[in-house]
Amino acid sequence: xxxxxxxxxxxxxxxxxxxxxxxxxxxxxxxxxxxxxxxxxxxxxxxxxxxxxxxxxxxxxxxxxxxxxxxxxxxxxxxxxxxxxxxxxxxxxxxxxxxxxxxxxxxxxxxxxxxxxxxxxxxxxxxxxxxxxxxxxxxxxxxxxxxxxxxxxxxxxxxxxxxxxxxxxxxxxxxxxxxxxxxxxxxxxxxxxxxxxxxxxxxxxxxxxxxxxxxxxxxxxxxxxxxxxxxxxxxxxxxxxxxxxxxxxxxxxxxxxxxxxxxxxxxxxxxxxxxxxxxxxxxxxxxxxxxxxxxxxxxxxxxxxxxxxxxxxxxxxxxxxxxxx
Amino acid sequence: xxxxxxxxxxxxxxxxxxxxxxxxxxxxxxxxxxxxxxxxxxxxxxxxxxxxxxxxxxxxxxxxxxxxxxxxxxxxxxxxxxxxxxxxxxxxxxxxxxxxxxxxxxxxxxxxxxxxxxxxxxxxxxxxxxxxxxxxxxxxxxxxxxxxxxxxxxxxxxxxxxxxxxxxxxxxxxxxxxxxxxxxxxxxxxxxxxxxxxxxxxxxxxxxxxxxxxxxxxxxxxxxxxxxxxxxxxxxxxxxxxxxxxxxxxxxxxxxxxxxxxxxxxxxxxxxxxxxxxxxxxxxxxx
Numbered sequence: 001x002x003x004x005x006x007x008x009x010x011x012x013x014x015x016x017x018x019x020x021x022x023x024x025x026x027x028x029x030x031x032x033x034x035x036x037x038x039x040x041x042x043x044x045x046x047x048x049x050x051x052x053x054x055x056x057x058x059x060x061x062x063x064x065x066x067x068x069x070x071x072x073x074x075x076x077x078x079x080x081x082x083x084x085x086x087x088x089x090x091x092x093x094x095x096x097x098x099x100x101x102x103x104x105x106x107x108x109x110x111x112x113x114x115x116x117x118x119x120x121x122x123x124x125x126x127x128x129x130x131x132x133x134x135x136x137x138x139x140x141x142x143x144x145x146x147x148x149x150x151x152x153x154x155x156x157x158x159x160x161x162x163x164x165x166x167x168x169x170x171x172x173x174x175x176x177x178x179x180x181x182x183x184x185x186x187x188x189x190x191x192x193x194x195x196x197x198x199x200x201x202x203x204x205x206x207x208x209x210x211x212x213x214x215x216x217x218x219x220x221x222x223x224x225x226x227x228x229x230x231x232x233x234x235x236x237x238x239x240x241x242x243x244x245x246x247x248x249x250x251x252x253x254x255x256x257x258x259x260x261x262x263x264x265x266x267x268x269x270x271x272x273x274x275x276x277x278x279x280x281x282x283x284x285x286x287x288x289x290x291x292x293x294x295x296x297x298x299x300x301x302x303x304x305x306x307x308x309x310x311x312x313x314x315x316x317x318x319x320x321x322x323x324x325x
Numbered sequence: 326x327x328x329x330x331x332x333x334x335x336x337x338x339x340x341x342x343x344x345x346x347x348x349x350x351x352x353x354x355x356x357x358x359x360x361x362x363x364x365x366x367x368x369x370x371x372x373x374x375x376x377x378x379x380x381x382x383x384x385x386x387x388x389x390x391x392x393x394x395x396x397x398x399x400x401x402x403x404x405x406x407x408x409x410x411x412x413x414x415x416x417x418x419x420x421x422x423x424x425x426x427x428x429x430x431x432x433x434x435x436x437x438x439x440x441x442x443x444x445x446x447x448x449x450x451x452x453x454x455x456x457x458x459x460x461x462x463x464x465x466x467x468x469x470x471x472x473x474x475x476x477x478x479x480x481x482x483x484x485x486x487x488x489x490x491x492x493x494x495x496x497x498x499x500x501x502x503x504x505x506x507x508x509x510x511x512x513x514x515x516x517x518x519x520x521x522x523x524x525x526x527x528x529x530x531x532x533x534x535x536x537x538x539x540x541x542x543x544x545x546x547x548x549x550x551x552x553x554x555x556x557x558x559x560x561x562x563x564x565x566x567x568x569x570x571x572x573x574x575x576x577x578x579x580x581x582x583x584x585x586x587x588x589x590x591x592x593x594x595x596x597x598x599x600x601x602x603x604x605x606x607x608x609x610x611x612x
């Protein structure tokens with residue numbers, strides 16, 4: 001197979017990320033590490049929102065559930081952290097199945113509202129100090145991945161997180177390019193039509209929702225074992241909104257889009273340090289501008305520019321491929 | 326008697342929610358989209374009203390001024406942001422979420438003031454006893470205002486040209502356009518109305534709860550529960566829904582109490598969605 005421009009770009013990006021921990025200082029490394037975790041979170045929302053077209057406003061809730069699931073298994077039952085990570089997948093997947101089963105029976109605005117209601121219930125329950133989450137006091141001294149001597153070093157942990165990210169992207173890429181992925185898009189474009197040609201919308205929507213919430217869960221667990229502290233603010237509504245912003249600014253309906261959005265929004269506060277308190281205002285304004293003037297997000301705009309360039313150079317044909325992958 | 330007292334208190338609270346929920350309902354009817362920034366407009370109006378009364382302006386004048394400013398703000402938002410996005414339901418929903426974040430963060434950064442208190446209405450905080458039931462005077466007057474506004478709105482929608490035109494657009498945008506009604510102008514009216522209602526609800530509510538930059542989120546969530554309960558886009562439904570939620574909330578707080586009481590409306594919401602997704606009075610639609 002002839003390597004395309006996209007493959008070369010991806011390989012270059014992977015190499016760059018791999019040498020990043022060797023060059024960065026600890027603070028920049030932390031930002032990069034967070035950007036990768038948020039990328040997993042945003043891309044998993046991208047699957048639900050971008051491919052099956054379901055506007056979920058409770059995605060950060062699954063992230064929080066995953067974080068708490070892993071941490072509680074590790075601290076209360078003294079299981080290895082690796083096992084905790086697997087439990088975070090299972091627990092957030094179960095919650096995803098439960099919520100998805102209820103919420104996905106409804107569409108559009110109704111679906112969005114019921115996910116919002118679910119997020120609020122979780123937030124109210126979690127912020128009660130006597131709940132298992134210990135409210136805003138939270139849980140401290142969360143152990144690192146075993147062997148702790150190695151993974152206490154952020155650089156090594158960075159590689160683990162990056163590996164999970166690559167696995168996620170690989171898995172999602174496989175799903176999107178398969179029959180299942182095409183069923184997702186068919187449901188997004190026209191649910192009645194999809195079901196008339198034999199696609200069961202409920203089955204595929206639920207499948208995407210559960211996969212998305214499992215990935216969000218493991219992202220949360222990875223976060224918890226890196227920062228060693230979590231509290232109920234993980235359940236905050238604004239966090240779910242931020243994840244939606246990442247995915248939508250980057251570009252819904254693509255895999256690269258949410259990643260671009262997540263990295264941008266993770267890195268932006270560092271460049272805009274002087275306007276720290278205006279962070280959310282700036283995100284909001286960017287989001288409104290993006291939705292209005294480039295509905296495909298940053299990635300969508302990039303494809304349009306590439307297409308125009310290729311047209312000028314007289315090379316057509318590959319553009320359609322780029323737009324649909 | 327305590328039970329009746331609690332029900333009456335709940336109905337008085339429901340009158341408040343009606344004003345808020347009607348603003349959400351008319352916008353939903355227009356675009357088929359929930360305006361998540363509605364609670365932020367509500368909060369801004371309470372803040373504006375509070376700041377005006379602190380400056381020494383009469384409460385009722387301050388209410389009208391803050392209503393007017395919310396109306397103008399809403400029309401500007403509608404022209405600049407909402408109307409150009411009207412063809413994408415998902416885009417509108419996410420846009421309103423972004424607006425909510427922007428307004429709330431702006432208020433937190435610029436308008437937070439720990440000394441903020443109830444809005445001083447100038448009405449004595451007395452209780453009136455009628456048939457053995459106590460009525461708080463402030464709440465009663467506010468309920469009266471809400472009732473008058475709701476009746477006026479009902480008459481407006483039934484008997485004026487503009488009101489009928491809005492209802493026509495809400496029911497079927499294409500047919501209404503074919504009949505010569507301008508959706509653009511109606512959309513402006515609807516948002517202006519929604520802004521004024523949120524403004525009125527906010528500045529009235531500020532007389533009963535301590536004004537703060539976070540006071541918009543709870544009414545937004547309750548408003549969402551109410552309009553779903555009543556059936557999205559149904560005005561009568563949202564009035565009855567407000568009363569139901571007002572009463573249930575008051576009874577819940579009195580008889581159950583505890584930290585999870587806040588979650589009750591959302592639990593009700595989820596149950597309703599499962600049993601009767603189109604709400605109590607909603608039309609069955611493929612939403």
